[in-house]
Amino acid sequence: MSKTNFYVVTSPTNFQELLSADLSRVSVINFWAPWAEPCKQMNEVIKELSKKYQQILFLQVEAEEQADIAESFDIQAVPTFIILRGHDLLDRVEGADAAALTKSVQKHTTGSPYKPQSQTDKAPAPAPTTVPSSLQDGDFKKPETEAQLNERLRGLMNQSKVVLFMKGSPQEPRCGFSRKIVGLLKDKGVEYKHFDILTDESVRQGLKKLNDWPTFPQLIIKGELVGGLDIVQEMAENGELKEALA
Ligand SMILES: N[C@@H](CCC(=O)N[C@@H](CS)C(=O)NCC(=O)O)C(=O)O
Numbered sequence: 001m002s003k004t005n006f007y008v009v010t011s012p013t014n015f016q017e018l019l020s021a022d023l024s025r026v027s028v029i030n031f032w033a034p035w036a037e038p039c040k041q042m043n044e045v046i047k048e049l050s051k052k053y054q055q056i057l058f059l060q061v062e063a064e065e066q067a068d069i070a071e072s073f074d075i076q077a078v079p080t081f082i083i084l085r086g087h088d089l090l091d092r093v094e095g096a097d098a099a100a101l102t103k104s105v106q107k108h109t110t111g112s113p114y115k116p117q118s119q120t121d122k123a124p125a126p127a128p129t130t131v132p133s134s135l136q137d138g139d140f141k142k143p144e145t146e147a148q149l150n151e152r153l154r155g156l157m158n159q160s161k162v163v164l165f166m167k168g169s170p171q172e173p174r175c176g177f178s179r180k181i182v183g184l185l186k187d188k189g190v191e192y193k194h195f196d197i198l199t200d201e202s203v204r205q206g207l208k209k210l211n212d213w214p215t216f217p218q219l220i221i222k223g224e225l226v227g228g229l230d231i232v233q234e235m236a237e238n239g240e241l242k243e244a245l246a
Contacts, residue, residue, distance in 0.1 A: 006050040006058045012068050018059060023086030026108050027057040028101075031070055033078045034062065035179055037172045038096035042079045045098045049105055056109060064176050077167045077174035077198055083108055095174075095198075149206045156203065158223045162192035162245070165207055165218040169196055177229045181217045184229075184236055190245065221245060 009015045009029075019027060030046050032039035043060070050058040063070040063078050073082050081101050083091040091104045144152070157163055162185075168174030170182045185192060197204040197216055208214050211225040219226050221244050226232065235241040 005054055005056060006047070006060075008060045008062075009066060009069065012066070015059065015061070015066070015069055018057065019084070019087065022057075025055070025057050025085070026090065027059055027084045028105060029059045029061055029073070029082040029084065031061050031063040031073070031075045031078055031080045031082070033064055033176065035176075036078050036168075036174060038174070039079045042081075042096050042098065042101070045101065049102065053105060053109055056105065144202060146206075149202055150210055153203065153206050153210050154223070156195055157220045157225075160193040161222060162190055163220040164192050164194045165197050165203070165216055165220070166194055167196065167198050167216055170194055174198060175216070177215070178217050181219065181229045181232055184232060185219075188236060188241065190241075 007018055009018065028046070028049070030042065032043060046058055046060070050056070061069050063075055063080075073080075077094065079096055081093040081104075082089065083093070083104055085108070090108050093101045093104055156165075164170075164181065164185065166173065166175075166178035166181065168178060170186075173179035173182055195203065197207070204216075207218060211218060213225055213228065215228055217228055217232075219228070219232050226235065226241075226244060232241065235244065
């Protein structure tokens, strides 16, 4: 019988041992969470890939249970896939993108020359120094200024009485903190609009600055930030959430 190439990682030591057993081998690390719907589909994709690509090591890492490992790869949401050769980073696929993951696995299995990509040189190729002619005649979209971004953010924060800036959606949260606040708001019967900050990096970074709050979720009531999960949990317990919503 062939040796297995599919493991559930149980600790950082176990992770290191599995990776170090053969440093020339390509590994696909699946950071997932049991409550995340997209992870369920992607776990099936991973199982299929592991059958097809016996030479690749597939490691299942439950992101919240193995927080140290997740942190070492700067995992911001689930699912996220890290592709390594030994300890060298080859690729990173964010979200339930089966096509991108399959393409990456194919790319790193075929006989292409081994080109390790270190954590520091993973930045995309630099943008061309000249603007392509197709973009020179007025259809070149100028980057948003900070003032324009802040105006857009204020618009988003005021789109409804209650707005939740979160990772993923209420139906498919992609971070445990976002999942918990969605549960809390549901329990309390709070109606709200949401914005998935993983879809817009300018909103993600801009809101941190505008609201002087470094993390998500961010709950906005009547256009003002009230806080993240911890604060909202506290407010729900001491009755302040009900007051703020009145
Ligand atoms: N204790 C925080 C936890 C939130 C948190 O740590 N969020 C992190 C991980 S989801 C975050 O948003 N990091 C910044 C980012 O991903 O841009 C709360 O009460 O909301």
